[in-house]
Amino acid sequence: MGITGLIPFLEKASVKVHLKNLRGSTVAVDTYCWLHKGVFGCAEKLARGEETDIYIQYCLKYVQMLLSYDIKPILVFDGQHLPAKALTEQRRRESRQQSKKRAAELLRLGRTEEARSQLRRCVDVTHEMALRLIKECRDRHVDCIVAPYEADAQMAWLNKAGIAQYIVTEDSDLTLFGAQKIIFKLDLTGAGLLVEAVKIHLAMGCREERYNFDKFRRMCIMSGCDYLDSLPGIGLAKACKFMLKTEQDDMRIALKKIPQYLNMRQLEVDNEYIENFMKAEATFKHMYIYNPLERRMERLYALEDHKTDESYCSNAGSLLTDSDMALNLALGNLNPFTLKRLDSWHPDQSPKQTTAKQVKRSKHKSIWHTNYNAKDSLVKTKQSNCALYFKKVDFVGQAIEAEIEANQRQELAKPTEAEVSNMYSFGVKRKRSQSQSSCHSTPPSSPVQTRSRHNPFAKEAPRSPVVCENGSLLRLLSPKKQSPQQGPEERNRPESTRLNALKRSIFAKEQVEVRSRFFSTQPTKEIESKIATSLEVKQMENKAETSIAEVDKRPTSPLETKPLVEANNKDVVELSSGESDDSCSQTATLPSSQEATLPTKVMTPKLPPSARRVGLSRPKASKRTIPNTKTAKSDDNQTKLSMFGFQKRPVLK
């Protein structure tokens, strides 16, 4: 869930970063983010119960990338669910179960594309899958650690202890655990967005001397987090306003002033909300982590350091008294949910000469080494501009010099940033992106600013006039963006809007199926180059239309031309029969007997544009009915909260 809108909120505390500038450092990685993305690419295989290592390879690509920049990765995995999240997890399991049922139903109706979409939602990342990755990492001498509870707290501790200088994650919650340097949105080109805790006051809009981290954390909790829903009508902006106004450090007193300070007289802050707020704050501060140097569990911050009453820590996990069990959990040898032993690897035992496969091994010192100390996390190396300079990584078992040479050749052959910019710049601007880029406080590191897909954080570069300021080729070609039938209002729109509508209608007529967001096929490049040289919008439409015909004519793979496969009703019944989806102890896969129900790839009949939801507007039927909004919403909120294991919260009168 995270903190809604936190990453954009932290824009003034953020800066674009590239791994080449982090050489010699250690990075803790929220590995479930990678696993989730990796699983997306092979969800159908997993759902069919087929063997696949696509998700492993996906993660290893990132590991390899970090190593190639001489960065020591520490892969961190989630452990047990916190009691506060048990019901959330149950909800997720139910949701997966629902997706499984829907997939079965859709297959029965022959709507296989939609069924695929549902299948992607019903596959979960299990500890067994994580363990496969851990084993691969062991082969490569890459450190892994399973947190007793949330990986976020574990990574924040690694950062606090000086073991990891940076943290890589997609989850904005991590900022609340006190991590100092967090890299969001790391991509396979090595680019990411660095958020630095020391700059958070800039995002909050207050002077440094009036800022402290507690204010920020409290603001985030107030706006709604994993451990506490927000009060109705309170988001980040209002929470920030309140935290800047109040001088009261005792939140039990301060929170009661929310209605006055925010001029929301109808808001009621009761004692239950205040108690739950205190518990949420304690959860972020005092969650249990595993200290690999001392080989014991401890709290992220000691209770006495923050003068926290232990009674508030009921959601911050509990201490495992069996130290051997705690160690084996941290090593990944135990299933965190069932505590069943799955492996017996131990860092103090000499590594087995297991693998016949040729893998590159890192020679960074392991955090599990008995003589490891935080100073070992910084590896002194010379700077290099070559992104794939393997020499510094000091792998063994490989012809390194030859590889360095090959990689340098490859690096030199890459297009320059300016070339990439030319290839991918379409001049698209969405309203939100504009506002974000306008208040970016840090200058770009490169003299050539790009907006390429490879560098999504690059600012708009001064460049030659673009042909189509109003929409990218992507938007042009996307059949999802078809507008409703043109009416009288449509005719009154500005010319550019009408032209766009016309473009969309052209493509609707052509029934183009666009598969790649990046239009990587050859005909697409032709479209781009044609459009780039055209100055007349009308002319561009004609050319695009021609190009679409080319796209349509492109040879289709045998898989694409497979006839629609009728679903096997018997299997569908089995599929939807509600077998338990216990992600805690089993892989969330469908029985292999259901394989026949999943055709490899089929073309589905297209819905007419009018049958689709255009944009994201809510269907008429689902519009909120104003008079009942507050009561309905607060009821819903209370339900949500009770599912979190907390009591009902204050509602609007």
Added chain:
DNA sequence: TAGGGGTCTATAT
């Protein structure tokens, strides 16, 4: 008009 909140989509290959 700013901001909260609901809904939908992409994520990989």
Added chain:
DNA sequence: TAGACCCCTA
């Protein structure tokens, strides 16, 4: 999980 988009409220 984040972001985009849209609708609604104060």
